Amino acid sequence: MGTPKFSLPTLQKLYESDHKVQLVVTQPDRPKGRGRESTPSPVKQFALEKKIPILQPKKCTSLEVVKTLGELNSDVFIVVAFGQILDKNLLTLPRHFCINLHSSLLPKYRGAAPINWAIINGETKTGVTTMKMDTGLDTGDILLSSKVSISDDDDAQSLHETLAHKGSSLVLETLRQLDSGLLEPICQNSDLASYAPKLKKEDGLIQWNQPAIKIHNLVRGLTPWPGAFSFLESKRFKVCKTEIKSCGSIDQPGVIVRISGHGIEVGTKNERIVITELQPEGKKRMDVKSFLAGHNLIVGKKFT
Template sequence: MNLLFLGTPDFAVPTLKALHASHHTVQAVVTQPDRPKGRGRAAQPPPVKEFAMAHGLDVLQPDKASAPDFVETLKPFQPDLIVVIAYGQLLKPNFLELPKHFCMNIHASILPKYRGAAPINWALINGETESGVTTMKIDPGLDSGDVLLIRKVRIGPDDTAQDLHDALAAAGAELALETIAQLDAGTLSSTPQNHDAATFARKLKKEDGFLYWNQPTQRLHDLVRGLNPWPGAYTFLNGQRLKLFRTETAPGTQTDEPGAVVRVTPYGIEVGTGDDRLILTGLQPEGKKKMSAQEFLAGHSVQIGDRFESAPHPINSK
């Protein structure tokens, strides 16, 4: 089949790689414009563009994919199918009419659960034990089109958002090829979503990462997992902001108080919560690199009875 591909971040690269290596033809790659990043704020190409350029694929970077003039530039391609994964824009009807068959999206959840921008993070934050990828026909709504195929992926108890991201990116590439193969063979069917069962995974903000210590231990552990690597769960100790990227759960005692340090070892700092204890094993002081609890304790004094703050400070949300 002749394919147009739309995608932007790392998550989309395995699918583009699989399509490029297949017997199908990727006619062109559409991705977001280069954006300023880093301290120097120099414009950086998105990961999909880097892969496409390295493999000789034509790259198009419109501000709006559904802009009438850009849609006109795509019409001569006459694609059989348009494959979309983590592109970053809703596509309008004029764009959706381009391919012979339809526009197909690969979404990082088992639809209709976790429609929206951050399905990987919210699945972990909410303590799910299973996620997956869904291929679907794109309609003008937000991840609301008919479902084609689903592949489920188990979530481990200590998996982070990065772990699940990588697993789902690989599964998405495989499912995209399987979906296209069934379409090519004439055996692909679709199923309307149950919109009443839909849940939404809104875009994350830095403020979502604050740990309220009166919450249950498992809830705090899931928050740390779900926000690793970005935007990061955080707390404050002695007025200093401290990111947490690795934690474990442990039984508590009746005398434990939420936010209070109850035990300090080279392995981890044990803190009281709303029910048990959270062990802080991977930390990052503001402006410093990530470090183990042992490395952190070598340069910071933490005593039993010290308290992590229960209310967040204002932070830069950009």
């Protein structure tokens, strides 16, 4: 059970393994692009290529869906970024249980956007966890986990790809240990839990009076979506890539203090943020050199 690109490496490894993939359950096709054409999920596209049976319920908890899944007599359900909540009727269908792959080291960062919030909060490590699903929000017993370092160059997209592949291996190892009787589920310590709520577009508004590191981490954590952004002369710009530059003085927050082909230097609460890639509204992402070729930007103007 899965929908976006994050689910694909796990499905691919399951398909190539000795395990039998009986059915792929994924979200209904959604309109996408400028033409708003109905588009299948990445998981559905893979299943079609490999001729795996597909189910696309609008509501996976409907009696008809529960009946269909129950008739499979599956050993386990593997759930990776499916996008719908499973209730008790579904969770009790497999012979063993439902296994969920979550992109954090539980109990930290329960919720919808763990990859983004780990970067926004300046974490230097995160990971993936397989858990035995229950009816709570990422509260099930931990089966296995695997750590990953977050580099200074990572953004949400690069970390997403790393964790998707790391997670696919963890799912296969979880199944191997389940088959061998080696799994020892561990109850989560809720006192150590933190949460990663779903992101909204307005979360990306840059507050230039914050420390440079917080702004830098916000940009990294929100790339590519929803994107950190700011306004310059009432025009909206996505800030896609930044660096931090130490300097001897403190500049006025949001004010452009230096412009070069490498980047636009902007004042913050302490150090400078150097914008090296950005995206004007309605345009593609570009480096600063390309941006300056078509925009007359001067020192002293202020981002708000």
